[in-house]
Amino acid sequence: MKVTLKSIADDTGFSISTVSRVLNNSDKISSDTHVKVLTSAAKLGYNVGKLEESKSKKTLNVALLATGFHEGEFYSSFFYGLNKSAKKNNVRLFLNALLSHEDDLIKLTKDLSSDYFDGFILFIPEFLINDYKRLASALPKDIPIVSNSLIENPVFPTLTFDSYSGGYLAAEHLEKNGYKKVGIILGPPERSESRFRKNGFIDYVAQQKDMELLWTCPGDFTFKSGVNACEKFHTESDKPEAIFATNDSMATGFLQKAKSYGYEIPDDVALIGYDDLPNNLYTNPTISSIHTDYEKLGDATIKALLERMDKSNLKSNLLSLVPVSVSHKGSS
Secondary structure, X not given: OOOOHHHHHHHHOOOHHHXXXXXXXOOOOOHHHHHHHHHHHHHHOOOHHHHHHHHHHOOEEEEEEEEOOOOOHHHHHHHHHHHHHHHHOOEEEEEEEEOOOOOOHHXXXXXXXXXXXXXEEEEOOOOOHHHHHHHHHHOOOOOOEEEOOOOOOOOOOEEEEOHHHHHHHHHHHHHHOOOOEEEEEOOOOOXXXXXXXXXXXXXXXXXXXXXXXXXXXXOOOOHHHHHHHHHHHHHOOOOOOEEEEOOHHHHHHHHHHHHHHOOOOOOOOEEEEEEOOHHHHHOOOOOEEEXXXXXXXXXXXXXXXXXXXXXXXXXXXXXXXXXXXXXXXXXX
């Protein structure tokens, strides 16, 4: 029978994360706990070579459980930043891509937790509050979990970009560049980050006496919905001077369709997106966007996960927002 971290945890009564920290030679564990765990490991026949390797490298294994990694450039940028931060902190990051949030995440998490994973990062934007509650109630309390998906009432410690400020900054940027009549392409209403971006944008516009939200168009964060938005824009008799697309995929779709109609960007209509993905540098014109620093998000995420492993009293409903900024390019 394979001896796992769970085997040692069951034998000693310590949590899996505590066993992992002992085997990684953490200096935050008492000497008494070290002795008990190492004695149990030797008794159960835990692989000594693996133990020595763990002690020398002090490496933690973390599983990233995520949906949507087949959809576009955002996900590769997100994973790159997170993985870069993980390496700086001696964390091995393993991507587990789920086809949908309806996969049996509880079973998967339980299976993975008994197979040498010390903690979990969730990126499941489709999850609602009841999904998080169901997951939390079904799993042992000592499994360290943090999330990167914005939600108003977090169940797990949550680290994400400041979407409200992103929308606010987008409107401020347009106003400072002389655009008064503005429009917005919305994201899916069930997604918290979509609602926050919209609210930040609308709030800034409402506070300016000489700005007007002239045009609103539904979207779903896809390139196609950006194309559809431009088709709707083209039929309007009273068009906005500038548009905030609440993600870069929709901004790119809008830009390409606008050029096919003969619009000059930004002379006929200015455009700003959200995420500042690398592809924005290769469009003509380049696309202004709200810049999101994925390495900073990764740093905050890994730090919170390590704190979750070491401090059982870390608040579960912690929500930390990573600042965003404006990347001004040719489209505005």
